[in-house]
Amino acid sequence: MAVDKFTIEDLTRILREAAGADEGVDLDGDIAETDFEELGYESLALLETGGRIEREYGISLDEDALAAARTPTALVDLVNAHLAAAQAV
Amino acid sequence: MTRRVVITGVGVTAPGSPGVKNFWDLLTAGRTATRRISFFDPSPFRSQVAAEVDFDAELHGLSPQEIRRMDRAAQFAVVTAREAIADSGLEFEALDPSRIGVTIGSAVGATMGLDQEYRTVSDGGRLELVDHNYAVPHLYNYMVPSSFATEVAWASGAEGPSTVVSTGCTSGLDAIGYAADVIREGSADVMVAGATDAPISPITVACFDAIKATTPRNDDPEHASRPFDASRNGFVMGEGAAVFVLEELESARQRGAKVYAEVAGYATRSNAFHMTGLRPDGKEMAEAIRVALAEARLNPEDIDYINAHGSGTKQNDRHETAAFKRSLGEHAYRTPVSSIKSMVGHSLGAIGSIEVAASVLAMQHDVVPPTANLHNPDPECDLDYVPLVARDWKTDAVLSVGSGFGGFQSAVVLANPDRSAR
Amino acid sequence: MTEVVVTGLGIAAPTGLGLDAYWANTLAGVSGLGRVTRFDPSNYPARLAGEIRDFAAEEVLPSRLLPQTDRMTRIALVAADWAFADAGVVPADLPEYDVGVITASHSGGFEFGQNELRALWSKGGQYVSAYQSFAWFYAVNSGQISIRNGLRGPSSVVVTDQAGGLDALAQARRQIRKGTSMVLAGAVDASICPWGWVAQLTSGRLSERDDPARAYLPFDDRAAGHVPGEGGALLVLENAEHARARGARVYGVVAGHASTVDPAPGRDRAPTLQKAIDHALADAGAVPDEIDVVFADAAAVPELDRAEAEAITKVFGPRGVPVTAPKTGTGRLYSGAAPLDLAAALLAIRDGVLPPTVHTTLSERYELDLVTGAPRRADVRSALVVARGQGGFNSAMVVRAPR
Numbered sequence: 080m081a082v083d084k085f086t087i088e089d090l091t092r093i094l095r096e097a098a099g100a101d102e103g104v105d106l107d108g109d110i111a112e113t114d115f116e117e118l119g120y121e122s123l124a125l126l127e128t129g130g131r132i133e134r135e136y137g138i139s140l141d142e143d144a145l146a147a148a149r150t151p152t153a154l155v156d157l158v159n160a161h162l163a164a165a166q167a168v
Numbered sequence: 169m170t171r172r173v174v175i176t177g178v179g180v181t182a183p184g185s186p187g188v189k190n191f192w193d194l195l196t197a198g199r200t201a202t203r204r205i206s207f208f209d210p211s212p213f214r215s216q217v218a219a220e221v222d223f224d225a226e227l228h229g230l231s232p233q234e235i236r237r238m239d240r241a242a243q244f245a246v247v248t249a250r251e252a253i254a255d256s257g258l259e260f261e262a263l264d265p266s267r268i269g270v271t272i273g274s275a276v277g278a279t280m281g282l283d284q285e286y287r288t289v290s291d292g293g294r295l296e297l298v299d300h301n302y303a304v305p306h307l308y309n310y311m312v313p314s315s316f317a318t319e320v321a322w323a324s325g326a327e328g329p330s331t332v333v334s335t336g337c338t339s340g341l342d343a344i345g346y347a348a349d350v351i352r353e354g355s356a357d358v359m360v361a362g363a364t365d366a367p368i369s370p371i372t373v374a375c376f377d378a379i380k381a382t383t384p385r386n387d388d389p390e391h392a393s394r395p396f397d398a399s400r401n402g403f404v405m406g407e408g409a410a411v412f413v414l415e416e417l418e419s420a421r422q423r424g425a426k427v428y429a430e431v432a433g434y435a436t437r438s439n440a441f442h443m444t445g446l447r448p449d450g451k452e453m454a455e456a457i458r459v460a461l462a463e464a465r466l467n468p469e470d471i472d473y474i475n476a477h478g479s480g481t482k483q484n485d486r487h488e489t490a491a492f493k494r495s496l497g498e499h500a501y502r503t504p505v506s507s508i509k510s511m512v513g514h515s516l517g518a519i520g521s522i523e524v525a526a527s528v529l530a531m532q533h534d535v536v537p538p539t540a541n542l543h544n545p546d547p548e549c550d551l552d553y554v555p556l557v558a559r560d561w562k563t564d565a566v567l568s569v570g571s572g573f574g575g576f577q578s579a580v581v582l583a584n585p586d587r588s589a590r
Numbered sequence: 591m592t593e594v595v596v597t598g599l600g601i602a603a604p605t606g607l608g609l610d611a612y613w614a615n616t617l618a619g620v621s622g623l624g625r626v627t628r629f630d631p632s633n634y635p636a637r638l639a640g641e642i643r644d645f646a647a648e649e650v651l652p653s654r655l656l657p658q659t660d661r662m663t664r665i666a667l668v669a670a671d672w673a674f675a676d677a678g679v680v681p682a683d684l685p686e687y688d689v690g691v692i693t694a695s696h697s698g699g700f701e702f703g704q705n706e707l708r709a710l711w712s713k714g715g716q717y718v719s720a721y722q723s724f725a726w727f728y729a730v731n732s733g734q735i736s737i738r739n740g741l742r743g744p745s746s747v748v749v750t751d752q753a754g755g756l757d758a759l760a761q762a763r764r765q766i767r768k769g770t771s772m773v774l775a776g777a778v779d780a781s782i783c784p785w786g787w788v789a790q791l792t793s794g795r796l797s798e799r800d801d802p803a804r805a806y807l808p809f810d811d812r813a814a815g816h817v818p819g820e821g822g823a824l825l826v827l828e829n830a831e832h833a834r835a836r837g838a839r840v841y842g843v844v845a846g847h848a849s850t851v852d853p854a855p856g857r858d859r860a861p862t863l864q865k866a867i868d869h870a871l872a873d874a875g876a877v878p879d880e881i882d883v884v885f886a887d888a889a890a891v892p893e894l895d896r897a898e899a900e901a902i903t904k905v906f907g908p909r910g911v912p913v914t915a916p917k918t919g920t921g922r923l924y925s926g927a928a929p930l931d932l933a934a935a936l937l938a939i940r941d942g943v944l945p946p947t948v949h950t951t952l953s954e955r956y957e958l959d960l961v962t963g964a965p966r967r968a969d970v971r972s973a974l975v976v977a978r979g980q981g982g983f984n985s986a987m988v989v990r991a992p993r
Binding site: 269297307330379 | 629630633634635658687690691695696697698700703704706707708709710711712713714715716718719720722723724727728729730732733734736737739740741742743744745746747748749750751754757761764767768781784785786787788789790791792793848849850851852853854859862865869979980981982983
């Protein structure tokens with residue numbers, strides 16, 4: 080997929096598909112630095128999210144790095160790093 | 169007077185070679201039956217190891233017709249039930265069939281058959297409207313795993329209460345608890361009870377890959393299942409079955425039966441927490457243990473050996489270590505704890521019964537099986553896990569526990585029926 | 591021995607979502623059978639189903655649950671909510687280990703499994719959902735209901751084909767007798783998807799007719815298989831003392847149960863349905879005369895109808911007891927069918943009325959007093975529910991009016 084940038088909007092869309100959204104949370108609000116746990120996403124939800132990102136963008140995320148990405152910003156950065164690496168090849 | 173329930177026959181089909189003797193030889197030698205998956209090419213998958221049974225259905229006396237209509241898990245169940253029945257020395261033909269029942273545990277039913285048949289009727293996934301013209305006639309029996317209970321009932325001549333219990337990875341314990349309760353309440357006198365699963369198929373491997381629950385240690389399959397070891401990184405899928413003959417104690421004694429153990433206590437509780445996750449405090453498992461001990465009228469100090477769930481995921485090993493301490497107190501530190509999953513893998517719904525088999529054999533031989541591959545225990549797992557080598561150990565009462573997806577936490581207490589009551 | 595009562599009903603059926611809608615339609619003889627809409631059934635030999643048409647999961651369940659649940663789990667979660675509400679309890683308010691959940695399953699989340707199998711074989715293993723590890727399996731409804739409601743008591747799942755629903759209720763009674771105050775028990779099934787359809791077709795028991803009024807006709811000379819449906823019922827079972835102490839409204843007492851499995855074909859032995867009925871009556875301490883209505887299994891396969899009619903006639907005498915099969919209006923709901931029948935039996939006790947069997951014209955071969963056409967007024971003190979599953983399973987349960 081010819082995409083050079085993964086955005087927080089991409090992430091919230093995939094999060095919704097992969098795991099829905101907690102009732103008390105506004106995913107369109109300022110969540111970039113909020114811990115996923117506070118947003119109501121546990122590791123299972125993030126594994127499903129990670130799997131969907133990998134499939135959609137044709138990348139393979141490093142497992143430990145994915146587990147370590149605790150906020151939307153961290154995950155977006157991780158995906159962009161993988162996209163950049165993939166395009167550099 | 170409460171009816172008491174004892175195990176008088178044992179059958180095991182475990183990874184490696186089938187049969188009780190082969191199973192016990194493997195465990196006491198500390199050998200592992202884990203290997204690179206041979207049933208299909210596992211190279212597209214993250215985890216490529218499993219513990220497979222070298223099983224020849226024909227050699228085990230199943231007719232071509234039986235082999236055709238039964239999924240591998242059903243075949244395991246029938247062959248293993250026959251071993252247990254023969255071992256019990258009980259003349260089933262002489263009994264009132266309505267007083268014999270069947271309880272078979274299974275987490276994932278005929279998953280191998282379903283995977284294969286879906287591939288066929290969907291033309292390799294191409295057809296959304298799958299084609300019924302290509303369906304095998306017994307597909308319905310794959311769809312509904314109570315067919316396993318029917319097959320075992322037919323093999324044993326049972327006409328009493330018969331069912332499949334399917335509580336994920338505690339199925340093998342819950343099936344035994346269920347059957348014991350049926351005898352206690354008087355609905356049957358003999359139960360053929362145990363569990364079976366044959367999950368080593370692409371769909372199961374893929375679904376555990378997706379949650380990274382199985383180990384990616386593909387370069388060293390023999391040492392891939394490493395419960396309680398600091399280097400563990402997921403479980404190794406297994407397959408197999410264990411089936412028992414359960415009887416009411418007095419009638420077993422009257423016929424001079426060999427009694428392996430009393431199913432003295434059983435309880436299950438739910439963590440109501442998460443479908444796959446475990447809370448680190450082990451609270452609900454500890455409660456199941458407490459209730460099972462109370463039903464057995466035993467104190468924590470009476471437990472000689474704990475057969476752990478020990479799946480080899482970090483989450484599990486810490487969870488149950490906490491549960492043992494919480495329920496048994498200081499005695500947890502003095503009690504040998506081992507995980508046979510280090511040797512035979514994790515056969516999902518079957519393993520609880522296979523672990524009960526290991527437990528009653530430990531009582532019979534006064535030997536506890538080891539935890540293989542345990543070289544450097546996780547510092548958070550600080551109990552005596554019987555590393556590497558089986559141990560001579562006087563064993564009159566055993567606690568066997570399990571955790572399952574869905575939040576199920578189960579405990580079975582097996583004891584010498586002649587123990588002194590508290 | 592501890593008496594076990596029913597204090598809450600959660601019903602989801604093709605003829606109505608919720609107790610009131612279901613019961614009103616059932617008494618009115620409304621049929622929920624129709625052509626399958628969830629996929630195009632044109633190329634399959636069977637094309638009718640009892641579908642639940644107006645269930646909108648996204649309106650009644652949190653979005654967090656939707657990606658990880660099969661349709662049958664969504665319906666079950668909502669039916670569980672209704673059952674607890676009907677019982678007037680918030681389970682989380684009860685002591686921690688006091689409430690369990692015991693369901694029966696038939697084929698798990700078959701549609702979820704279908705979609706993941708398709709992803710696997712059409713695209714590859716990495717396309718399989720993280721939720722596949724539990725969303726399709728047989729234990730999923732008990733697990734999800736336990737989590738949503740904070741139920742930490744003894745939970746379980748039984749699979750006994752279409753007899754399983756009663757076996758789940760019986761297991762709940764066992765656990766209550768062992769000391770648990772309350773167990774939510776029953777079953778909800780739904781496998782109306784192409785893969786489920788093809789698997790069900792191999793049972794050889796699906797009706798291939800296209801007229802909903804002529805497709806599922808148990809005890810009729812025209813009987814030629816059944817129409818599958820989706821839904822079921824979850825019931826709140828409770829220790830009678832516990833129910834009394836909290837002033838709960840009681841629908842009835844779970845008085846007796848027994849189950850059997852038939853001998854292998856070809857053995858010279860009789861089928862065991864009658865034994866299951868006899869033993870259930872004995873377990874309830876009841877004589878046949880005390881039973882005011884039988885909710886039949888009603889397979890609509892001629893030989894199975896004959897076996898059931900014979901068993902009922904042997905126990906109760908020719909036309910000795912009113913027999914009904916309201917499942918003719920819903921289709922067979924697999925493990926959900928028998929708990930729904932048990933709920934209907936309790937409502938018959940409550941209202942003094944027997945719901946009719948729809949569409950069927952009783953064959954002269956059967957000496958049954960089949961309730962057809964219109965509901966029948968009757969003082970109902972005790973009812974018997976019969977359920978059978980493929981593979982020879984028979985299960986029978988007796989419920990009684992509250993004292």
